[in-house]
Amino acid sequence: MADTLSPSATSTSSDVADALTERQQQVLDATLELLIENAANVTMIAVARKASCSKETLYKWFGDRDGLLAATVRYQASKVKVAPFDGADLTHARLTTVLEGFAGDLLTILTGKMSIALNRLAIAQAHQHSGNNSANSSENLGSIVLQNGRFSTGPRLKPALEAGMAAGLLRNDDSEEAFRSFYGLVVRDIQIRLLLGDVISFSKTDITAEAQRATEQFFSLYGPQTP
Amino acid sequence: MADTLSPSATSTSSDVADALTERQQQVLDATLELLIENAANVTMIAVARKASCSKETLYKWFGDRDGLLAATVRYQASKVKVAPFDGADLTHARLTTVLEGFAGDLLTILTGKMSIALNRLAIAQAHQHSGNNSANSSENLGSIVLQNGRFSTGPRLKPALEAGMAAGLLRNDDSEEAFRSFYGLVVRDIQIRLLLGDVISFSKTDITAEAQRATEQFFSLYGPQTP
DNA sequence: CAAGTACCGTACCGTACGGTACATCAAAAG
DNA sequence: CTTTTGATGTACCGTACGGTACGGTACTTG
Numbered sequence: 001m002a003d004t005l006s007p008s009a010t011s012t013s014s015d016v017a018d019a020l021t022e023r024q025q026q027v028l029d030a031t032l033e034l035l036i037e038n039a040a041n042v043t044m045i046a047v048a049r050k051a052s053c054s055k056e057t058l059y060k061w062f063g064d065r066d067g068l069l070a071a072t073v074r075y076q077a078s079k080v081k082v083a084p085f086d087g088a089d090l091t092h093a094r095l096t097t098v099l100e101g102f103a104g105d106l107l108t109i110l111t112g113k114m115s116i117a118l119n120r121l122a123i124a125q126a127h128q129h130s131g132n133n134s135a136n137s138s139e140n141l142g143s144i145v146l147q148n149g150r151f152s153t154g155p156r157l158k159p160a161l162e163a164g165m166a167a168g169l170l171r172n173d174d175s176e177e178a179f180r181s182f183y184g185l186v187v188r189d190i191q192i193r194l195l196l197g198d199v200i201s202f203s204k205t206d207i208t209a210e211a212q213r214a215t216e217q218f219f220s221l222y223g224p225q226t227p
Numbered sequence: 228m229a230d231t232l233s234p235s236a237t238s239t240s241s242d243v244a245d246a247l248t249e250r251q252q253q254v255l256d257a258t259l260e261l262l263i264e265n266a267a268n269v270t271m272i273a274v275a276r277k278a279s280c281s282k283e284t285l286y287k288w289f290g291d292r293d294g295l296l297a298a299t300v301r302y303q304a305s306k307v308k309v310a311p312f313d314g315a316d317l318t319h320a321r322l323t324t325v326l327e328g329f330a331g332d333l334l335t336i337l338t339g340k341m342s343i344a345l346n347r348l349a350i351a352q353a354h355q356h357s358g359n360n361s362a363n364s365s366e367n368l369g370s371i372v373l374q375n376g377r378f379s380t381g382p383r384l385k386p387a388l389e390a391g392m393a394a395g396l397l398r399n400d401d402s403e404e405a406f407r408s409f410y411g412l413v414v415r416d417i418q419i420r421l422l423l424g425d426v427i428s429f430s431k432t433d434i435t436a437e438a439q440r441a442t443e444q445f446f447s448l449y450g451p452q453t454p
Numbered sequence: 455c456a457a458g459t460a461c462c463g464t465a466c467c468g469t470a471c472g473g474t475a476c477a478t479c480a481a482a483a484g
Numbered sequence: 485c486t487t488t489t490g491a492t493g494t495a496c497c498g499t500a501c502g503g504t505a506c507g508g509t510a511c512t513t514g
Contacts, residue, residue, distance in 0.1 A: 023461095038354050043501060054462045056504080065502065119423070124351035126424035127265055142424030150416055150423075181444065184415035188407045189377055192418060196346070196377075197353035197369030217408065217448050250491095270471060281492045283474080292472065 020075065024061060027051040028075040031068060035117045039124070042069070066141075069125075073118055073141055077148030080109070082156055087163035095164045096215060102157055103186045103211035110191050111202045118145060119195060154179050170222050178222050185214040185221075247302065251288060254278040255302040258295060262344045266351070269296070293368075296352075300345055300368055304375035307336065309383055314390035322391045323442055329384055330413045330438035337418050338429045345372060346422060381406050397449050405449050412441040412448075 020028070030051035034042045044065060048055045062068040082105075085098065109115050126142035154176060161178055164170040170178070194200060247255070257278035261269045271292060275282045289295040309332075312325065336342050353369035381403060388405055391397040397405070421427060 039351075040354060044503080045501080048463090052462080054464085055502090056463095056506095057461060059503070060461090119419075120350055120353065122424075123347055123422045124266075126347065126422065127267060140424060142422075146420065146423045146425055150420060180415045181412065184411035184413075185408065186411075187416075188411035189414075192346075193373065193377060195350045195353065195369075195422075196373045197349075197367060198373055221444050221447055271473080272471080275493090279492085281494085282472090283476095283493090284491060286473070287491090 020071075023053075025075065027053060027058070027061070028072045031072045032076060032114065032117075035072070035121060036113050039117060039121050042121075044068075069121065069141060070139060070144060073122065073144050074148070076114065076118060077144070080148075085156075085160050085163075087159055090163050090167045090169065092169050095160065095167075095169050096219070098160050099157075099182070099215040099218065100208070100211045102160075103182075103214050104207050106153065106183075106186055107190070107202070107207045107210055110187060111194060111200070111207075115149075116194050119149075119191075123195070150183075153183075157182075168224055170219075171224055173222060178218075181221060182214065182218045185217050186211070247298075250280075252302065254280060254285070254288070255299045258299045259303060259341065259344075262299070262348060263340050266344060266348050269348075271295075296348065296368060297366060297371060300349065300371050301375070303341065303345060304371070307375075312383075312387050312390075314386055317390050317394045317396065319396050322387065322394075322396050323446070325387050326384075326409070326442040326445065327435070327438045329387075330409075330441050331434050333380065333410075333413055334417070334429070334434045334437055337414060338421060338427070338434070342376075343421050346376075346418075350422070377410075380410075384409075395451055397446075398451055400449060405445075408448060409441065409445045412444050413438070 027047065031042060031047050034046055034050055044055050044058055047068065048058055058068060062071050122141040122145040126140065157179055158175050161170060161175040165172050165175070190200065254274065258269060258274050261273055261277055271282050271285055274295065275285055285295060289298050349368040349372040353367065384406055385402050388397060388402040392399050392402070417427065
């Protein structure tokens with residue numbers, strides 16, 4: 001009975017892809033494609049047709065529509081890889097590079113079609129009270145996106161920030177609070193505007209410029225110099 | 228034939244309420260109530276029942292479901308009033324008060340159930356290409372929310388920022404850019420987390436504290452002292 | 455080869471919703 | 485009192501979707 005997806009409480013974006021057949025991943029890729037072109041088009045028949053599989057297989061593998069969507073979101077989240085941070089020998093220049101890289105990656109992801117589509121989907125259905133009838137029903141999409149998105153980026157940057165504090169490059173402060181301000185400086189109103197359908201053209205150079213500005217502002221706020 | 232709503236390209240949150248009958252406003256209030264408790268419950272029958280009117284009346288007044296939703300969003304947006312800004316005699320203390328007040332208002336609105344529900348709705352349907360068949364069809368919900376939300380807050384604070392620059396309280400810079408950074412410092416990750424279903428308890432004191440922090444950070448970034 | 459398994463394609467069912475038609479009723483207008 | 489207007493409530497239609505059932509097919513296993 002290894003062909004049904006185990007709920008796997010909060011799989012930390014690792015083995016989630018391993019638990020999927022090649023064929024199943026094809027199905028999820030098809031779902032993602034449909035999701036990007038128009039979230040309203042993601043019906044079971046459309047997915048089945050696009051993936052050249054039968055609806056019955058979809059239900060067998062993913063339980064119901066929500067299960068398919070949850071698996072899709074988790075699958076996509078598992079694709080995002082990050083380079084680990086090496087905290088030794090930290091200089092201002094290196095920390096700057098780390099922060100700018102992080103900001104650039106964040107902006108690149110958030111402005112991508114994929115992130116917008118997934119966030120739209122999760123936001124749209126972020127309501128259903130957890131009153132789940134069957135035991136197989138999966139978690140809220142909003143939680144999944146939060147867990148693999150915002151709530152995984154924070155801890156990811158945390159070691160860099162704390163190393164910066166330890167090295168005297170950043171003022172000693174709550175690293176979580178510092179991160180949230182950095183996040184605000186990076187993202188500003190970009191994400192909400194995109195989610196609401198505003199069209200913003202963002203070139204690679206724009207993104208690096210934004211990342212540099214945010215990093216510079218962040219140092220200005222959390223740098224060691226006296227306030 | 229004054230009982231059908233004129234499309235009214237981008238009514239600037241003024242006469243929109245005046246063009247509505249008392250009864251029609253009751254209908255829109257009912258729609259808002261349903262929307263807050265669960266966006267999925269906003270069906271034509273549910274609205275009709277809650278407002279004690281007939282479906283036919285809804286269609287007569289608002290054209291179709293999208294028209295009803297658009298009217299609802301516009302109606303709610305028209306309720307948000309702002310105190311005008313008096314730029315004479317600007318001191319640092321007064322500008323601080325203005326900024327903190329603005330930030331507090333913004334946070335209060337964005338964290339409110341109403342804003343979350345409306346943004347969820349607009350984001351969920353922010354896809355449909357403007358391919359509108361009938362001439363009566365109304366504008367995209369996302370555009371309406373953006374227009375009455377983010378895109379009206381910017382110009383609203385603009386005079387204060389530029390007056391601050393003129394008075395030497397703020398570094399000379401693009402006021403729009405400055406506003407966007409201020410926005411980021413105020414909102415940070417709050418709105419996206421709320422939209423995704425994260426539950427954040429925000430007391431009145433929390434909000435004023437956040438507003439003060441953001442304002443202080445903003446002054447630190449855009450104050451006149453040398454970078 | 456026979457039995458089983460996994461999957462595809464399609465047809466089908468129930469339901470729910472958007473939208474329309476109609477019958478009824480209340481109140482204003484004449 | 486009669487007519488007209490406008491609104492309520494309900495019944496109805498078409499459609500679309502989620503979910504299920506079933507026949508057919510290819511591939512594996514003993």
